[in-house]
Amino acid sequence: MSTCRIAMKSxxxxxxxxxxxxxxxxxxxxxxxxxxxxxxxxxxxxxxETSKxxxxxxxxxxxxxxxxxxxxxxxHKGDRGHQxxxxxxxDKGDRGHxxxxxxxxxxxxxxSRGPQGLIxxxxxxxxxxxxxxxxIGPAGAAGPAGGATGATGASGATGATGATGATGATGxxxxxxxxxxxxxxxxxxPAASHFVDxxxxxxxxxxxxxxxxxxxxxxxxxxxxxxxxxxxxxxFQVSVSTSGQLVLALDSGAGLAELAYTVVxxxxxxxxxxxxxxxxxxxxxxxxxxxxxxxxxxSLIVTPDAGGVDxxxxxxxxxxxx
Numbered sequence: 001m002s003t004c005r006i007a008m009k010s011x012x013x014x015x016x017x018x019x020x021x022x023x024x025x026x027x028x029x030x031x032x033x034x035x036x037x038x039x040x041x042x043x044x045x046x047x048x049e050t051s052k053x054x055x056x057x058x059x060x061x062x063x064x065x066x067x068x069x070x071x072x073x074x075x076h077k078g079d080r081g082h083q084x085x086x087x088x089x090x091d092k093g094d095r096g097h098x099x100x101x102x103x104x105x106x107x108x109x110x111x112s113r114g115p116q117g118l119i120x121x122x123x124x125x126x127x128x129x130x131x132x133x134x135x136i137g138p139a140g141a142a143g144p145a146g147g148a149t150g151a152t153g154a155s156g157a158t159g160a161t162g163a164t165g166a167t168g169a170t171g172x173x174x175x176x177x178x179x180x181x182x183x184x185x186x187x188x189x190p191a192a193s194h195f196v197d198x199x200x201x202x203x204x205x206x207x208x209x210x211x212x213x214x215x216x217x218x219x220x221x222x223x224x225x226x227x228x229x230x231x232x233x234x235x236f237q238v239s240v241s242t243s244g245q246l247v248l249a250l251d252s253g254a255g256l257a258e259l260a261y262t263v264v265x266x267x268x269x270x271x272x273x274x275x276x277x278x279x280x281x282x283x284x285x286x287x288x289x290x291x292x293x294x295x296x297x298x299s300l301i302v303t304p305d306a307g308g309v310d311x312x313x314x315x316x317x318x319x320x321x322x
Contacts, residue, residue, distance in 0.1 A: 008057050016054060127167060177320040179216035180208030181224060184311050185239075186304030195301060199294040202238055202246065202302075204316045216318050219287055223251070224318065226286045231322040234262075236290050237274045238314040239303040243267050245296060246275060251287035258293060271306075278321075290316060 181204035183189050189196065189203045196202055201222035210216065215227030226232060234248060245265030249256040264275040279288065292300050306312045 008060065012054060012057055130166065175211075175319045175321060176230070177211050177214050177216055177228070179210035179214050179224075179318055181218060181316045181318075182206050182208050183314045185302055185314070186311065189302040189314065195299045196292045197299045198292050198296040201249075201289045201291040202236075202314065204290075204314065208315070216320065222291075223256075223287045223289045224316070226281050226288060226318070226320075227284060228320060229281050229284055230320050231278055231280045232288075233276070233319045233321050234279055234288065235276045235317040236315065237272045238290070238300075239272050239306040239312050240266070241301040241303045241306075242298060244273070244298055244300045245293055246273050246290055246300075247293050248275070248277060248279060249289045249291050250279060250281070251289075252281065252283050253286075256287070256289055256291075258291070263293065288318070 183202070183204050183206065188205055203221045204218075204224075205221040207218060215225075216232075217225045217227070219225045236246070236248075238246060243266060245263055247264075248259045248262040250259055251257070259277070259279065262275060262277040262279075264273055266273050275290075302314070303312055
């Protein structure tokens with residue numbers, strides 16, 4: 001618009017100064033015309049300072065729209081923007097529908113057969129008590145008297161052996177063998193001092209009652225032979241005047257060894273030391289003795305006349321029960 005106004009102004013000035021300038025209008029030389037006539041106008045204006053300005057010309061028509069210019073070059077890629085703030089946590093979704101029940105699995109294979117259990121062992125029950133014998137029937141009537149006695153007939157063949165009768169009830173346990181050995185004080189243990197030192201055996205020099213053919217015999221005054229292997233019940237008593245202990249000792253071939261579970265003793269006063277125990281042998285002809293333990297700190301004084309004026313006895317009773 002600014003260029004058009006200048007052109008119109010220049011045209012007006014040119015018309016006023018026709019005498020000095022002639023031009024030919026060409027639509028494509030608008031810019032040149034404006035420049036040229038602007039120079040002429042300036043020259044004419046200076047030469048005619050006293051001329052008056054004419055009225056303003058009418059506004060020219062709007063020019064045609066120019067052709068579309070070429071497309072501009074693609075701009076450079078902009079920098080990456082900053083990361084936006086984290087969005088708010090969404091609401092919890094609805095619970096899903098319950099799934100369908102799965103198909104039933106295949107049946108497993110049959111397991112292998114387990115090992116056979118142990119055979120139970122039960123004790124045989126006791127035999128029943130034999131029944132009472134039946135009552136004897138009445139005697140039959142006497143037959144008629146016969147004729148003369150005939151000749152003795154020939155002996156018949158031996159009959160078959162009858163069935164074995166039922167086993168009788170088991171008898172109660174009893175003593176298989178036994179023997180008693182004793183001492184009389186003041187004569188015995190020992191006659192002079194009546195002392196039994198630690199590790200020393202008590203004497204039982206006299207043989208008392210015993211089973212016929214007994215296998216329990218005296219090997220010496222202090223050691224006694226147990227001929228058969230088995231279990232023996234052993235009882236002994238000795239009157240002493242001091243505190244002390246006594247123990248059974250067994251020789252199975254390697255010398256006398258004290259049996260710790262058979263120790264008995266007394267603490268004060270004057271009375272008997274009494275012992276009882278079961279002793280099992282593992283070899284034939286084992287030897288048994290009653291002794292003051294080897295670890296004892298005192299010697300035992302065997303009382304010669306405990307409780308009165310009569311001599312006192314000491315006993316060792318041995319019974320085989322199995």
